[in-house]
Amino acid sequence: xxxxxxxxxxxxxxxxxxxxxxxxxxxxxxxxxxxxxxxxxxxxxxxxxxxxxxxxxxxxxxxxxxxxxxxxxxxxxxxxxxxxxxxxxxxxxxxxxxxxxxxxxxxxxxxxxxxxxxxxxxxxxxxxxxxxxxxxxxxxxxxxxxxxxxxxxxxxxxxxxxxxxxxxxxxxxxxxxxxxxxxxxxxxxxxxxxxxxxxxxxxxxxxxxxxxxxxxxxxxxxxxxxxxxxxxxxxxxxxxxxxxxxxxxxxxxxxxxxxxxxxxxxxxxxxxxxxxxxxxxxxxxxxxxxxxxxxxxxxxxxxxxxxxxxxxxxxxxxxxxxxxxxxxxxxxxxxxxxxxxxxxxxxxxxxxxxxxxxxxxxxxxxxxxxxxxxxxxxxxxxxxxxxxxxxxxxxxxxxxxxxx
Amino acid sequence: xxxxxxxxxxxxxxxxxxxxxxxxxxxxxxxxxxxxxxxxxxxxxxxxxxxxxxxxxxxxxxxxxxxxxxxxxxxxxxxxxxxxxxxxxxxxxxxxxxxxxxxxxxxxxxxxxxxxxxxxxxxxxxxxxxxxxxxxxxxxxxxxxxxxxxxxxxxxxxxxxxxxxxxxxxxxxxxxxxxxxxxxxxxxxxxxxxxxxxxxxxxxxxxxxxxxxxxxxxxxxxxxxxxxxxxxxxxxxxxxxxxxxxxxxxxxxxxxxxxxxxxxxxxxxxxx
Numbered sequence: 100x101x102x103x104x105x106x107x108x109x110x111x112x113x114x115x116x117x118x119x120x121x122x123x124x125x126x127x128x129x130x131x132x133x134x135x136x137x138x139x140x141x142x143x144x145x146x147x148x149x150x151x152x153x154x155x156x157x158x159x160x161x162x163x164x165x166x167x168x169x170x171x172x173x174x175x176x177x178x179x180x181x182x183x184x185x186x187x188x189x190x191x192x193x194x195x196x197x198x199x200x201x202x203x204x205x206x207x208x209x210x211x212x213x214x215x216x217x218x219x220x221x222x223x224x225x226x227x228x229x230x231x232x233x234x235x236x237x238x239x240x241x242x243x244x245x246x247x248x249x250x251x252x253x254x255x256x257x258x259x260x261x262x263x264x265x266x267x268x269x270x271x272x273x274x275x276x277x278x279x280x281x282x283x284x285x286x287x288x289x290x291x292x293x294x295x296x297x298x299x300x301x302x303x304x305x306x307x308x309x310x311x312x313x314x315x316x317x318x319x320x321x322x323x324x325x326x327x328x329x330x331x332x333x334x335x336x337x338x339x340x341x342x343x344x345x346x347x348x349x350x351x352x353x354x355x356x357x358x359x360x361x362x363x364x365x366x367x368x369x370x371x372x373x374x375x376x377x378x379x380x381x382x383x384x385x386x387x388x389x390x391x392x393x394x395x396x397x398x399x400x401x402x403x404x405x406x407x408x409x410x411x412x413x414x415x416x417x418x419x420x421x422x423x424x425x426x427x428x429x430x431x432x433x434x435x436x437x438x439x440x441x442x443x444x445x446x447x448x449x450x451x452x453x454x455x456x457x458x459x460x461x462x463x464x465x466x467x468x469x470x471x472x473x474x475x476x477x478x479x480x481x482x483x484x485x486x487x488x489x490x491x492x493x494x495x496x497x498x499x500x501x502x503x
Numbered sequence: 504x505x506x507x508x509x510x511x512x513x514x515x516x517x518x519x520x521x522x523x524x525x526x527x528x529x530x531x532x533x534x535x536x537x538x539x540x541x542x543x544x545x546x547x548x549x550x551x552x553x554x555x556x557x558x559x560x561x562x563x564x565x566x567x568x569x570x571x572x573x574x575x576x577x578x579x580x581x582x583x584x585x586x587x588x589x590x591x592x593x594x595x596x597x598x599x600x601x602x603x604x605x606x607x608x609x610x611x612x613x614x615x616x617x618x619x620x621x622x623x624x625x626x627x628x629x630x631x632x633x634x635x636x637x638x639x640x641x642x643x644x645x646x647x648x649x650x651x652x653x654x655x656x657x658x659x660x661x662x663x664x665x666x667x668x669x670x671x672x673x674x675x676x677x678x679x680x681x682x683x684x685x686x687x688x689x690x691x692x693x694x695x696x697x698x699x700x701x702x703x704x705x706x707x708x709x710x711x712x713x714x715x716x717x718x719x720x721x722x723x724x725x726x727x728x729x730x731x732x733x734x735x736x737x738x739x740x741x742x743x744x745x746x747x748x749x750x751x752x753x754x755x756x757x758x759x760x761x762x763x764x765x766x767x768x769x770x771x772x773x774x775x
Contacts, residue, residue, distance in 0.1 A: 124646075232646065237690035239683050240576075375648050381682040389679040393667040 100448070100455060100486040103189050104149040104475065105157035105344065106462040107366055108142050110135060113165035114365070114465075120374035122164040122229045129165065139168060141468045143178065148472055150183035152479040157189040157458050159224075162233035166370050172222075173207035180215035188215055191290055191310065191342075191458070192222030197236035201248035202275055205255035209281040217282040222290035222310070223249055228383045229373055239382030244269045246301065249289075251275075253305075256286035290342060296324055303328035303336070308456065310342035313367070315430030316409045318343055319451045326452070338455030338490055346432040347444070347459040348466075349477045353435040357423045359474055360434030365464035367431070368418070371406065411450050437481030444482075445489050453493050457486070504532070505593045507559075514568065518587035522569035523562040528553025531621075531764075532597045535560040536585070536605030538747065539644070539685035541567045541677065543665065548749040551757025555764065556598065561588060563608065565684030567677040578630070578688050578696055582611035589619045598622040598764060602749050604629055604685060607694070610729070613710075614702040622767060623710040624760050625729060627718055627746045631700040632692070633728035640725040641694045645686070656746040658717035663750070703732035710736040711763045713756065715744030737763065 113121060113129045146156050158175040161167035169175050172190030179188055188211065193204050212219035225245050231238045247267050254263065255277045262274035281287050290308040293299060299321055302309040309325045311318035322341055329336050346363045350356035379389070407415050410428035426432035427443040430451075434440065448454055461478065462471035507515050507526050514521045525542065527549055533556040537545060541562055552558045563581055565571035574580070585608060589597060597620050601609030606628025613623050634640055642655050653660040667675060710733045714726045730738045741748040741755055748756045 235691050237686060239687040239690070376646055376651075380645055381679075381686040386676060386679050386683070389682075390672065390675045393675050393678065394670070394672070395668055 100457055100483075100490040101155055101187070101339070102478075102483055102486070103155040103157040103187070103342075103456060103458040104146065104462070105159070105191075105458050105460055106142055106145065107159070107161075107166060107370070107460070108138070108168040109366055109369065109463055110138060110165045110168050111365075111369075111465060114369045118165075118372065120377065121166050121369055121372045122161075122374075123232055123377045124163075124374060125165055135168065142168075142462070143182070145462050145468065145471055145475075146179060146186075147182060149475060150179075150186040152475055153185070153483070154475070154479065155187040155189060155220075156183065157191050157222075159191055160194060161227070162230060164229070166366070166372075173204075173211065176211045176219070177207075177214070180211045180218070183215075183218075186218065187220055188218050189220040189290065189458070190222050191220075191292065192224035194226035194230055194234070195223050195248040195252065196241045196245040197226050197230055197234035198248070201251045201270060202255055202272060202277065204248075205252040206277045208252075208287065209256065209277055209279055212281040212283055212287050213279045215282075217287075219281070219283070219287040220290055220308070221252075221287045222292070223252070224292050228380055229377050231380050231383065232377060237382070238380040241383070249291075253286065253289070256281050293321060299324035300328040304332055306334065306336075306340070308340055308342055310344065310456075310458070312344040313431055314408065315411045315428070315447055315450060316413075318430060318454075319411075322452050322454075338453035338493060341451075341454045342456035342458055343430070343451065343454045344458040344460070345430055345447075346434070347440060347457075347461050347478065348432065348434040348474055349437050349440045349482060350434075350474075351436070351477070353423075353439055356435040356440060359466055359470060360423065360426070360432045362466040362470075363460055363462075363464040364418075364426075364432055366460065369464075411447075437477060440478070441482050441485050444486060448489065448493075453490070455490055504595075505591075507592065517561065518584060518591045520564050520570050520572060520584070522564060523567050525549060525558070525560040527558045527560075528555075529557050531556040532594045533558045534585070534589070534594070534597050534599045536599065536601035536609050537562065537566070538603035538605050539681065539689070541681040543678065543681075544663075544747075544750045547753040548756065551753050552600065552760070554757065555761040559592070559594070561585075563605075563684070565687060566681040568673070568680070571680075571684065571687075576687060578608055578611050581608045581688065582615055585609075585612040586616060586619075595619050596621040598624065598760070600624040600626065600760060601628065602626040603746060604689065604694075606630065607696075607699070610703065610706070611696065611699060613706045613708065614699065617706065617708045620708050622764055623706060623708055624713065624763070625710065626713040626748055626756070627715060627721055627726065628712070628729055629689070629694040629721065630696060631703075631725065631728060632695045632697065633700070633725045634722070638722070640722045642720050643693070652720075655719040658715065658743050658745045658751055663747075700728065700732060703729065704734060706733045706736075709763075709767045711760065712736055712738045713748060713759065714738070714740050715746055715748040715751065716740045716742050717744060718746045720746035739763075 158172050176188050208221045247269050262276040265272045291302050292310045303325045311321045348356050348359035406418050408429045416425045430447050433443040461474045509515050515524050533552050562569040599609045606625040607630030653663040657663040712730050730736050741752050744751040
């Protein structure tokens with residue numbers, strides 16, 4: 100199992116206020132440049148330590164928000180491509196449907212791949228509902244735009260015979276010919292996040308890496324769909340065709356690990372503090388979802404505490420009341436002593452069907468920098484080696500593939 | 504003038520698209536083009552208009568229960584569609600009445616051809632940018648909670664309240680589809696087409712521009728720019744109405760339009 104260390108790069112000082120939103124309309128006077136500089140630099144120090152400890156690294160992008168100071172995967176990865184030595188570098192991802200120029204994304208990603216000597220994993224995402232306003236990106240037909248941008252980026256990576264023409268529905272170019280071309284041949288791996296049947300099918304068709312975020316039952320569903328579709332396209336994925344993102348926190352004791360888990364979980368609480376007007380732009384959700392929302396009386400405005408999650412056993416629990424066991428069972432937070440966390444992750448992995456790439460938040464929320472470092476050091480020493488063995492055994496037995 | 508043939512599902516295939524359409528009254532044709540919310544709350548106004556002519560109120564492609572052809576993405580498509588609809592129904596001497604988003608579509612239609620149009624009525628039309636880049640001339644409909652939006656759009660916000668949770672499933676689907684369609688056509692540039700303003704001078708039929716006196720959704724300067732650009736156009740305000748006079752003051756708005764059309768007829772009679 101590969102471990103990608105991810106942090107949302109949250110500007111946590113702003114979380115202490117009473118703001119009704121941490122996204123889109125929170126004034127940037129709430130950002131202290133001096134504190135911000137420390138947070139950014141701490142984060143890169145953390146990633147450098149992760150490289151030393153044998154982990155891979157994941158970055159993302161959000162805009163106009165105190166929940167995430169990473170605004171461009173290309174920028175963050177450019178630094179890491181030069182500073183790190185071994186880590187694979189995952190952008191998860193470039194929100195391509197929100198960017199006017201997919202060729203530029205392909206160019207920047209290829210450049211990072213060359214600079215890092217082939218360590219890039221190129222993740223492409225649709226982006227959260229709150230991203231469409233800061234980027235002026237029309238939420239209607241966003242998926243169609245996403246896939247056209249995807250097709251164009253793949254073509255940029257794989258085309259080496261001089262300029263090609265692209266006059267599509269959304270993007271128009273006369274002479275596309277990126278320099279440099281990627282280091283990895285035929286191209287860097289492409290990772291795509293998703294939750295729907297249609298997305299799973301396209302990911303399987305393209306043989307990309309499919310990634311699910313936060314939530315065991317829906318991850319299992321997504322993985323099942325990819326297996327099902329892959330079979331129809333005549334191939335069988337191995338665990339490295341899957342990724343999953345969850346919070347991981349270890350401590351010398353269960354108690355210490357759980358406390359760290361709760362501190363990182365603060366990220367998920369604040370991530371949902373979004374003013375009502377920005378939560379659901381028209382066209383982002385399917386029509387039937389919006390019909391369902393309209394047919395209920397207006398919501399009370401409860402954010403995180405009211406959010407429900409489903410555990411593997413089918414139990415519905417609210418974040419407010421969830422125990423550490425519930426959080427692990429739901430695949431949201433794996434926390435405790437090294438033995439506990441190993442058990443939680445492998446149980447999750449067996450349930451989902453074999454995830455070769457675990458993206459983890461072990462840094463973030465209200466967890467201080469020194470604690471985040473202790474968290475990853477302990478994990479590197481006590482948990483990661485065993486997880487590698489777990490996946491190797493799985494690859495050897497091929498158990499999941501038969502089940503599919 | 505052709506009668507509207509309905510399909511089994513109650514819709515009609517007009518200019519190649521299956522759309523919902525209301526037809527009410529008789530006499531000279533009046534085409535009502537709805538705002539972004541579709542024909543929601545428009546019954547009373549359609550009733551008023553039907554006192555003066557045959558009202559034809561299509562639900563534009565993508566809105567309500569009307570199909571959205573995959574190739575439609577701009578108000579240009581809707582303007583071409585309205586022209587095709589007028590031709591398909593063989594309508595001449597049509598008074599087009601458009602409110603808000605529908606006013607935008609009406610203006611886009613009229614800059615292309617007024618061959619079948621006799622009068623144009625734009626009620627709080629969207630569609631143009633008249634001021635400086637930093638002036639927000641049209642409030643951001645996707646940046647406001649519903650209560651705040653109603654405060655800007657209505658003189659009496661209570662008149663804008665809709666009990667969505669009491670609606671039938673099919674109706675709700677129409678509401679959601681209208682929200683999506685408005686975003687599809689109006690997301691960027693926000694609720695305007697930069698081409699429209701420079702061609703408004705091509706409109707050569709008697710034009711009435713109506714503004715609710717309490718409209719806080721569109722700034723007055725924006726609406727006045729329509730008046731300045733359309734030669735000979737008449738401007739009127741409706742009291743106790745916000746952005747949707749046809750919802751808040753259906754009879755006053757209906758009477759204003761009826762009076763305007765009658766005065767134009769008198770003028771024509773005098774010159775003859």
